[in-house]
Each structure stands twice: as C-alpha cells, then as structure tokens.
Amino acid sequence: MEESHEKCVSSVLARVRRLRLRSVRDRTRLHYLEGFRNFIQAIDVKIPVETIVYNETLARNPAVQKNVRLSKRAGVRVVRVTPEEFRRVSVTLRASGIGAIVRQHWTPLDQADVRAGSCWIALSSLRSPGNVGTIFRTAEAAGAAGVLLLGDGVDPFDPAAVRASMGSLFGLRLVRTTLREFGRWASERGCRVLGMIPSAESVYTEVPVGPALVVLFGEERKGLSPEERAICTHTARIPIVGRADSLNVGVAAGIMLYEVLRRRGPPAGGVALP
Amino acid sequence: MEESHEKCVSSVLARVRRLRLRSVRDRTRLHYLEGFRNFIQAIDVKIPVETIVYNETLARNPAVQKNVRLSKRAGVRVVRVTPEEFRRVSVTLRASGIGAIVRQHWTPLDQADVRAGSCWIALSSLRSPGNVGTIFRTAEAAGAAGVLLLGDGVDPFDPAAVRASMGSLFGLRLVRTTLREFGRWASERGCRVLGMIPSAESVYTEVPVGPALVVLFGEERKGLSPEERAICTHTARIPIVGRADSLNVGVAAGIMLYEVLRRRGPPAGGVALP
Numbered sequence: 001m002e003e004s005h006e007k008c009v010s011s012v013l014a015r016v017r018r019l020r021l022r023s024v025r026d027r028t029r030l031h032y033l034e035g036f037r038n039f040i041q042a043i044d045v046k047i048p049v050e051t052i053v054y055n056e057t058l059a060r061n062p063a064v065q066k067n068v069r070l071s072k073r074a075g076v077r078v079v080r081v082t083p084e085e086f087r088r089v090s091v092t093l094r095a096s097g098i099g100a101i102v103r104q105h106w107t108p109l110d111q112a113d114v115r116a117g118s119c120w121i122a123l124s125s126l127r128s129p130g131n132v133g134t135i136f137r138t139a140e141a142a143g144a145a146g147v148l149l150l151g152d153g154v155d156p157f158d159p160a161a162v163r164a165s166m167g168s169l170f171g172l173r174l175v176r177t178t179l180r181e182f183g184r185w186a187s188e189r190g191c192r193v194l195g196m197i198p199s200a201e202s203v204y205t206e207v208p209v210g211p212a213l214v215v216l217f218g219e220e221r222k223g224l225s226p227e228e229r230a231i232c233t234h235t236a237r238i239p240i241v242g243r244a245d246s247l248n249v250g251v252a253a254g255i256m257l258y259e260v261l262r263r264r265g266p267p268a269g270g271v272a273l274p
Numbered sequence: 275m276e277e278s279h280e281k282c283v284s285s286v287l288a289r290v291r292r293l294r295l296r297s298v299r300d301r302t303r304l305h306y307l308e309g310f311r312n313f314i315q316a317i318d319v320k321i322p323v324e325t326i327v328y329n330e331t332l333a334r335n336p337a338v339q340k341n342v343r344l345s346k347r348a349g350v351r352v353v354r355v356t357p358e359e360f361r362r363v364s365v366t367l368r369a370s371g372i373g374a375i376v377r378q379h380w381t382p383l384d385q386a387d388v389r390a391g392s393c394w395i396a397l398s399s400l401r402s403p404g405n406v407g408t409i410f411r412t413a414e415a416a417g418a419a420g421v422l423l424l425g426d427g428v429d430p431f432d433p434a435a436v437r438a439s440m441g442s443l444f445g446l447r448l449v450r451t452t453l454r455e456f457g458r459w460a461s462e463r464g465c466r467v468l469g470m471i472p473s474a475e476s477v478y479t480e481v482p483v484g485p486a487l488v489v490l491f492g493e494e495r496k497g498l499s500p501e502e503r504a505i506c507t508h509t510a511r512i513p514i515v516g517r518a519d520s521l522n523v524g525v526a527a528g529i530m531l532y533e534v535l536r537r538r539g540p541p542a543g544g545v546a547l548p
Contacts, residue, residue: 037519041517044517118515130404134522134524134525137518137521137522137525138521138522138525140516140517140518141514141515141516141518141520141521142515142516143515143516144516164522166518166519166520167517167518168516168517168518171516171517171518205536238532239535239540240415241392241415241416241417241535241540241541242414242415242416242417242418242442242445243315243318243414243441243442243445244411244412244414244415244440244441244442244445245311245440246415246440247411247412247415247528248408248411248412248438248524248528250408250522250524250525251408251411251412251524251525251527251528252528253525254521254522254525254526254528254529255528255529255532258512258529261513261515262479266513266515267515
C-alpha cells in the first residue's frame with residue numbers, strides 16, 4: 001500500500017516535471033497549473049482535469065478543498081503529496097498546495113466568433129511568457145473574447161504564462177493559427193485588424209474601435225513584421241511623451257483594451273465607463 | 275602590468291556582485307546598471323558615473339562606444355573585461371558588454387515639485403522589482419515627473435527594477451519618504467492624492483486629474499492599507515468586466531497614467547491625445 005502510494009506520487013511528479021517542456025505539452029495537449037485562482041477558474045469553466053496534486057496543509061482554502069472533494073467524487077484522480085514533494089515541482093514563490101494536470105483548451109479558428117466580447121487580441125511571436133500571461137489577465141478583465149496566437153511564439157500553457165495570467169487564461173478562447181489563415185478569417189468576416197505600431201500616424205484614442213475588432217501586437221523588440229502590417233486595416237500608436245522609446249507590450253495591451261472598453265462600453269453586463 | 279589589470283578586473287567584478295545586495299547599495303548609495311539604453315540614458319541626464327565595465331566586442335553600439343570614450347576623457351575609470359567576465363556579473367539574458375557603477379539619484383522630498391510633469395506616482399511597499407521597473411518605464415513615457423517611494427518597499431536600484439525600466443529610471447525624480455511625510459507634503463501643497471482601490475466608488479475615467487496630482491498604488495496583493503487610504507483625497511477603480519479579480523499593478527498604472535495624459539494633454543511638447 002505505502003509503496004504503491006510512493007510509486008504513484010513519484011510517477012505523477014515526474015510527469016509534472018516533464019510537462020515543463022514545451023515538446024511534452026505540445027504532444028500530450030496537457031499542462032500543469034498551480035494555485036488557488038488557476039485551479040478554481042479552471043474548474044469553474046469545466047476544463048477537463050486529469051490529475052490533482054494536493055497537499056491539504058498548504059491548500060487551506062475552503063473553495064479549493066471543496067472542489068478537490070467534488071472532483072474526486074466525479075472520478076478525478078487526486079494524488080496527495082507532502083509539502084516538500086509539492087515544492088519540488090512548483091514554479092511559484094509560495095507553494096499553494098494545489099496543482100492539476102489539465103487538458104489544454106483550444107478553440108479552432110473557424111469556431112472563433114469575431115463579435116464575441118469587447119474585442120480579440122492577436123499576438124505574433126511574443127518572446128516572454130510573463131508578458132503573454134499578463135496580457136491574458138488584462139484581456140479577460142477588459143472583457144476580450146480571446147487571444148489568437150499567430151505562428152509558433154510563446155506557448156500560452158507555459159508555466160510562467162499560466163502563473164502570470166492568475167486564472168484568466170481559463171476565461172479566454174485561445175486560437176493557434178498562422179498569419180495567412182488569420183488574414184483570411186478576418187477579411188471574410190469584415191473584421192478590423194488594428195496593428196499597434198510606434199510609428200503609426202493615428203493615436204490610439206482616435207482609431208475606430210467598433211465591433212469585430214482584433215488588436216494585433218508584435219514581438220517585444222521588433223514589433224510587427226511587414227507581412228503582419230499588410231494584414232492590418234488600421235494602425236495606431238500610444239504616444240510617448242518622455243524619453244522612453246517604447247512601452248512594455250503588456251502595458252500597451254492594457255491601455256488599448258481599456259480604451260476599447262471606455263468607448264464601447266462593457267460587452268455584456270458590468271460597468272459602463274463615462 | 276597584466277597582473278595589475280587582472281587584479282583591477284577582479285576587484286571591480288567583486289564590487290559589482292556585492293552591489294546586488296540591497297544593504298551594500300543602501301550603504302554606498304551606488305548601483306550597477308547594464309545595457310545600452312540604461313547606460314546612454316544615465317549619461318544623458320548626467321548621472322555621476324564611478325566605473326564603466328566594458329567589452330568592446332559585445333558593445334557594438336556606436337553611441338555607447340562614443341560615450342565610453344568621452345567618459346574616459348572626462349576622467350571616469352573604464353575597466354575592460356572579456357565577454358566571459360562580463361557575463362559572470364550580468365543579470366540580463368543577452369550580455370550587452372556595457373555596465374557602469376553609478377551614483378543613485380535621489381530627490382529630497384522638499385525639492386519635489388508637485389506641479390512638474392503630468393503627475394506623480396506614489397508606490398507603497400510593492401514587492402516585485404519587475405513591477406516597479408515597468409511602472410518607471412510607463413511613468414516616464416507618459417510624462418510623469420517622478421515616483422515617491424513610501425516606506426522601505428522595493429529598492430528602485432534593484433538590478434531587476436533597473437533592467438525592467440529600460441533606461442526610464444534615469445528620467446524620473448525618485449523620492450524616498452514615509453507615509454506621514456508624504457501626507458504632510460501633499461496637504462501643504464493642496465495636492466490631489468488619488469488612491470487606486472478596486473472597491474472605490476468612482477471609475478478612473480471620472481475622477482478629477484487636474485494639476486498637482488499624485489496617483490497612489492498599494493502593494494500587489496493587499497492593496498492600500500487603511501493608513502494609506504486615509505491620506506487619499508480621491509479614490510478610483512479600474513472596472514473589471516470579466517472574472518479576473520484584479521489587474522497587474524504595472525498594467526493598472528499604465529491605464530491610469532494614460533488616462534491622465536488623454537484628459538490633461540502632454541505636460542510640455544509631445545502629442546495631444548484627442
């Protein structure tokens with residue numbers, strides 16, 4: 001009995017460690033999430049849970065404990081580990097005591113409704129998973145429908161992106177596509193593609209932000225490529241007053257998303273901005 | 275000759291490493307910066323440079339090379355190191371080949387002009403140097419005058435904050451003060467203190483943002499303490515439409531700073547937002 005529990009723990013922890021590799025995540029279509037918010041948000045939106053990694057002493061959150069019980073009753077495998085075991089595979093500063101191997105949630109491009117939410121975000125090959133996670137958190141807060149990931153940039157299920165998203169990842173539709181497919185999808189639907197470009201003529205406060213809007217952000221250093229610019233129906237810049245030569249891409253996304261919200265109002269319910 | 279060069283290199287690198295410790299930075303009032311942007315911005319605003327750590331092969335930027343020559347002519351100590359030596363003390367992903375031990379620039383509270391720039395930012399004890407650096411970058415871009423650091427939170431000269439600020443740190447006035455002194459300074463000057471609080475009644479788009487404005491942000495998790503709230507003349511929230519329960523503090527600062535800019539216009543020159 002004891003030996004089999006130990007074996008089971010070490011095999012689960014080894015799988016969690018392997019899931020840090022993008023190649024393993026890509027192949028299995030699984031990822032490992034950690035923390036109260038991520039766990040509860042994932043359960044709330046019915047992300048299929050494969051295995052829960054749990055330490056009751058660390059995870060003193062009643063909502064988490066209740067959801068672990070409910071999941072177990074529903075047939076989900078729950079593996080109890082010691083605090084040390086939990087920490088051994090944790091990527092967070094404070095070990096929460098709750099982790100789960102869950103299915104990656106992807107929406108096929110042809111099922112992405114361009115009129116859902118306040119707008120969509122498209123990200124070309126961003127390099128920092130932390131930036132991507134921060135954009136998820138802001139996008140969900142501002143009522144965006146989802147995020148289109150163009151090409152093979154950052155994996156949205158990278159542990160650092162999942163952590164920075166603070167659970168918001170699970171409230172967003174995620175679409176992986178190519179620039180060409182995205183262009184076709186957008187033009188077929190008469191969609192505005194707004195490219196954020198520091199040298200654009202229009203300022204972000206004066207571009208149209210009506211329905212069927214996708215806001216496109218380029219790579220942190222290089223910005224949008226000529227091919228990416230060619231797909232944009234509009235471009236805008238966030239003006240820089242000081243000597244700084246650019247904004248952090250996560251901050252720029254926040255400014256633009258809240259500008260859409262200010263002018264369009266919330267997509268459904270919520271508070272209208274004056 | 276060779277031996278003395280080696281000794282000199284190893285003593286400088288040892289100092290750079292010691293400057294990673296807050297206690298050493300606090301005592302010496304020095305810090306170590308890295309990278310083209312940080313170096314050039316620091317030189318531009320005449321931050322006193324104590325020692326330059328330099329590898330010409332890595333630092334292939336003409337503006338950097340010119341400024342190293344000019345600094346040397348002006349009597350600044352320039353220590354040439356190998357790429358390996360540079361990397362050994364570097365905290366950045368790509369070794370730029372240019373680093374400098376420079377004086378920390380602080381403005382005494384009584385010399386902080388509350389009407390300078392578009393506004394001021396005040397930060398209570400933030401925990402993440404990356405967040406603080408991102409706020410510096412946005413604050414400078416949006417024309418803020420400077421940042422008031424309340425209490426003993428993050429050191430603005432933490433290497434991670436300096437790196438995330440992308441040189442913007444050097445365009446800002448930095449003031450370290452206590453909550454009590456800050457409150458006195460603000461009330462003596464008839465200054466608006468706008469506390470960003472998720473539960474505030476007013477939305478950020480409807481609070482007054484006239485001159486003599488300080489926007490106050492609290493700690494990442496706990497937000498503003500009751501004592502900090504007591505000092506606020508106004509409070510505002512950034513509404514959350516989705517299921518997210520908060521925004522990243524760096525993103526929230528960006529949204530508020532650009533709202534001030536949108537309504538007030540740039541502090542001097544620059545582009546007016548419609």
